[in-house]
Structures are given as C-alpha cells and as structure tokens.
Amino acid sequence: MWYATRASGYTALVLLSASVVLGVLTSSRESRRDWPRFVVQSLHRNLSLLVGVFLVVHILTSVIDPFAKLNFIDAFVPFIASYRPLWLGLGVVAFELLIAITATSLMRHRLGWRSWRFVHLFAYASWPIAVIHGVGTGTDTKLIWALALVGVCVLAVIAALIWRLAHAGPRFTALRVLGIAGCCAATAVLVVWMAAGPLEHGWAKAAGTPADLLAGSLGTPAGTPAATTTLSAGLNDPLVGSVVQSAANATATLTDTRDRTLQVVIVANSDGTGTLTVTRSGVRVCATSATFSNSGVTGQCGAVLATIQVVDQGNGSVSGTLATRKAGA
Ligand code: HEM
Structure with a gap:
C-alpha cells in the first residue's frame, strides 16, 4: 500500500x-x-x-x-x-x-x-x-x-x-x-x-514524523537495545552504506534506498580475512532480538520474517538487501 x-x-x-x-x-x-x-x-x-x-x-x-x-x-x-x-x-x-x-x-x-x-x-x-x-x-x-x-x-x-x-x-x-x-x-x-x-x-x-515511527525506523548504535521496527512482508530493498573498522569490530550502517527513513546498523567482528561475521546488531525486527548468521541478520516479527544480507565492498563501503516475507511462506 x-x-x-x-x-x-x-x-x-x-x-x-x-x-x-x-x-x-x-x-x-x-x-x-x-x-x-x-x-x-x-x-x-x-x-x-x-x-x-x-x-x-x-x-x-x-x-x-x-x-x-x-x-x-x-x-x-x-x-x-x-x-x-x-x-x-x-x-x-x-x-x-x-x-x-x-x-x-x-x-x-x-x-x-x-x-x-x-x-x-x-x-x-x-x-x-x-x-x-x-x-x-x-x-x-x-x-x-x-x-x-x-x-x-x-x-x-x-x-x-x-x-x-x-x-x-x-x-x-x-x-x-x-x-x-x-x-x-x-x-x-x-x-x-x-x-x-x-x-x-x-x-x-x-517534518514532524511521530517519535514512535522515527524510533522504529532508525538504527541505534551497536549494543544498545534497539527499538522495534514494523516491517511489512514483500520488501526486497537494496541497502547501501559504509563500514567503519576498529581493532575489535566493524560497524556497518546501511540505508534502505527505497525508504530512506529505514536504517540498519550491524556490528560484525573483523577477522582480517575480508569476511564480516555478524555478532550483534542495532536492528531488531521484533521485541525479541534477531538471530545472526555469517553474512546477515534474520529475525521474525509476528508473521513477518526479515533477512538482511550484507556484502563488504572494500574501501569502506557496504551494500546489501533487506528482504521480508510472511513467516512460513
Ligand atoms: C494534489 C494533491 C496531491 C498530490 C499531487 C500529491 C502528491 C504526492 C507526492 C508526489 C508525494 C511524494 C511521494 C514519495 O516521496 O514517494 C506524496 C506523498 C504523500 N502524500 Fe500526497 N499528494 C496530494 C495530496 C495528498 C492528500 C490529500 C493526502 C492525504 C492523505 C496525501 C498523502 C500523502 C502521504 C501520506 C505521503 C507520504 C508518502 C511517502 O512517505 O512517501 N497526499 N504526495
């Protein structure tokens, strides 16, 4: 809609x-x-x-x-x-x-x-x-x-x-x-x-977006409890962003190119091999936190299952996709 x-x-x-x-x-x-x-x-x-x-x-x-x-x-x-x-x-x-x-x-x-x-x-x-x-x-x-x-x-x-x-x-x-x-x-x-x-x-x-919508759509710094975001099923949105490396980890901040108010923050450990292993995330797709796999974040919010895939492009930039579908579909 x-x-x-x-x-x-x-x-x-x-x-x-x-x-x-x-x-x-x-x-x-x-x-x-x-x-x-x-x-x-x-x-x-x-x-x-x-x-x-x-x-x-x-x-x-x-x-x-x-x-x-x-x-x-x-x-x-x-x-x-x-x-x-x-x-x-x-x-x-x-x-x-x-x-x-x-x-x-x-x-x-x-x-x-x-x-x-x-x-x-x-x-x-x-x-x-x-x-x-x-x-x-x-x-x-x-x-x-x-x-x-x-x-x-x-x-x-x-x-x-x-x-x-x-x-x-x-x-x-x-x-x-x-x-x-x-x-x-x-x-x-x-x-x-x-x-x-x-x-x-x-x-x-x-512009006057209500606080609950802002809290739900903006990524929060890694490690802090994130606000719940309401995602609808059927999204397949490209994400673009940048990654900041520190000695301990890498923080990727990505913006949904179709809905600029939606940001995803992912913290991954940087093992120096170019592979980002997601360890925790600033995005929660529901009140219960998401689960993490090697290359992305998957979480369920009610009937909606969301998967965020991230690719490290090198030179500090990352891209990815946010896909959502009805759980069990
Ligand atoms: C001459 C009348 C109108 C025109 C030409 C018009 C056109 C537009 C355009 C071009 C956008 C930007 C969409 C985007 O960024 O993707 C928009 C956004 C929007 N309009 Fe209208 N609109 C009109 C009247 C209304 C009215 C009467 C409502 C009342 C409900 C309304 C509700 C909205 C909403 C909720 C959005 C935000 C959608 C978003 O976030 O992308 N519009 N409109």
Whole structure:
C-alpha cells in the first residue's frame, strides 16, 4: 500500500503538471493547424480527470496502509494528522482546491465565465502547494529519479508560464515582467528550501514524523537495545552504506534506498580475512532480538520474517538487501 501511495503521488504530480502546462497553453488562445486548440483543451480536461483518479488511489492507499496511522478525517481536514502535519496538510489543501476547480468546471455553463475563471485561477495555487506537499512529505524526495521528476515538472510549468507571460500582447508590460521575475524567484526559493530542508539530514524528524515511527525506523548504535521496527512482508530493498573498522569490530550502517527513513546498523567482528561475521546488531525486527548468521541478520516479527544480507565492498563501503516475507511462506 505504501508503494502504491508513493507511485500514485508521483503519477498524480506529473499528470497535474502536464495538465497545468496544457491549461496555460490553451489560455493563450493561440491555435496551430497541427495542434488545434480543441485538442489541447480536451487533453487538458482529460488529464485533469485522470489526476483525480490517481489522487483517489493516493489518498485511499495512504489511509489503508497502517504505516503513517492516517484516517479519513486527516485526508480531508488539513494540518491535524500526526504524520508530518504541515506537509501532509498542504496535500489536503491542494486536493480540496482541485475538487473546487473540477466541480466548477463541470458546472461551467451554469456558473458563468467570470465565476468559473475566478475559481480556476486557484489551479495556480494548487499546483505549487502540491509540489511542496510531495517534496516535504515524501520518503523518496532524496532519490535521483524523484528529484529528476520534480525538476522536470517544475521546469515545464515555469517555462509555460514564462512563455505565456512573454506572449500576452502589449498590455500590462510591467505586470508581466513582474510575473516572469516572480516565476524565477519562486523557483530559486524552492531550490534553496529543498537544499536546506527536505534534502538535509534529519528532515524526517523536523517534518514532524511521530517519535514512535522515527524510533522504529532508525538504527541505534551497536549494543544498545534497539527499538522495534514494523516491517511489512514483500520488501526486497537494496541497502547501501559504509563500514567503519576498529581493532575489535566493524560497524556497518546501511540505508534502505527505497525508504530512506529505514536504517540498519550491524556490528560484525573483523577477522582480517575480508569476511564480516555478524555478532550483534542495532536492528531488531521484533521485541525479541534477531538471530545472526555469517553474512546477515534474520529475525521474525509476528508473521513477518526479515533477512538482511550484507556484502563488504572494500574501501569502506557496504551494500546489501533487506528482504521480508510472511513467516512460513
Ligand atoms: C494534489 C494533491 C496531491 C498530490 C499531487 C500529491 C502528491 C504526492 C507526492 C508526489 C508525494 C511524494 C511521494 C514519495 O516521496 O514517494 C506524496 C506523498 C504523500 N502524500 Fe500526497 N499528494 C496530494 C495530496 C495528498 C492528500 C490529500 C493526502 C492525504 C492523505 C496525501 C498523502 C500523502 C502521504 C501520506 C505521503 C507520504 C508518502 C511517502 O512517505 O512517501 N497526499 N504526495
């Protein structure tokens, strides 16, 4: 479910950005023979409806999945969730603005052009709010593909807006220049905020992840009793990290590349032969501690069996996998 939340979130963001770009292009009233205006308009309308479909999946799966302990009220009343309340709340605001835009568009003929257009301008607010929600709430924000997707979405919308403002005719020149400067400034602010916030170490805590989720997902220093982490069955996640050698042992700290909030700390004895023999671990997959074998850690939490395999790559780096399955399956 959590994978579906993340996948549908990004799909909705890409479709929403494409729909905003097409909306900006249709508002320019320009029509080309090979790209007539009615084609752009119907594509804009259909993409917007598809955004709605993916958002329903996004919201349903985030509520059904037990990880963030969200309920349906959190999905409709902004800023009250216990999981990253501000950033999640912005998603709710963006979603509700989109509902207003869709509803008024479907009733456009009854509402009249002026009222419809007034509400439709909210689209411009809903898109950046959705971008900030995705970046601020998302687990995948730091991954290259996620950064690339957000980058492409932002550049496409900003480029469309600048093009629109630059081709809007001779009237209101000062306002249009101000608009273009505003677009560039907003992009710069987004980049600086991302670098100082969501891309920084410790964002999960700063963003308002509940303490029990943080304790469950972060590795603890070797030897100290570790917090219980809730793992779901069906994971097969690559781990990457580094290993620090001391005279007595080697400590490998690995991060789950699919879920950056999940870290695994493993202490192994270093016998000088290049083989790491795991002796104890900072990760516990359940209230009872895990069992150790030569190359990994296996433990059971309720019905979930987790295996962590680690390979010493040399030069201080380690890689591995975290696999979980239903016990007995
Ligand atoms: C226009 C509306 C929305 C858009 C475009 C959107 C998009 C996104 C994106 C792109 C992410 C990042 C996913 C990741 O990093 O893997 C995300 C995360 C998330 N969204 Fe939304 N979202 C919207 C509204 C909502 C609403 C109304 C909820 C209410 C339940 C919600 C719940 C979540 C949750 C729980 C996450 C965190 C998933 C994770 O940790 O990866 N979103 N959203």
